[in-house]
Amino acid sequence: MSTATLGAPWASLSIKIDSENPDHHLWNNHGTWWIHYTVHQRDYTKRRVRVSLETRNLREARQRRNTLFAHLEEEGIETT
Numbered sequence: 001m002s003t004a005t006l007g008a009p010w011a012s013l014s015i016k017i018d019s020e021n022p023d024h025h026l027w028n029n030h031g032t033w034w035i036h037y038t039v040h041q042r043d044y045t046k047r048r049v050r051v052s053l054e055t056r057n058l059r060e061a062r063q064r065r066n067t068l069f070a071h072l073e074e075e076g077i078e079t080t
Contacts, residue, residue: 026061026062032052032053032055032056033055034053035049035053035061035064
């Protein structure tokens with residue numbers, strides 16, 4: 001079943017934007033940058049997601065985080 005038949009949004013991301021912290025949602029684990037965020041689903045459950053960004057470069061990690069969030073939004077996940 002495609003997300004188009006489910007009606008948007010089928011889930012929402014819990015993303016807090018902190019202008020004073022451009023590295024929000026990022027953490028460094030022994031030199032490699034990771035992202036973490038929470039997905040709230042329509043059935044009132046939530047899922048915490050942690051994914052390696054597979055880079056040691058902070059600037060690249062920020063770009064990959066932003067690209068991932070943009071992709072999730074395109075897939076029908078609303079950001080809150």
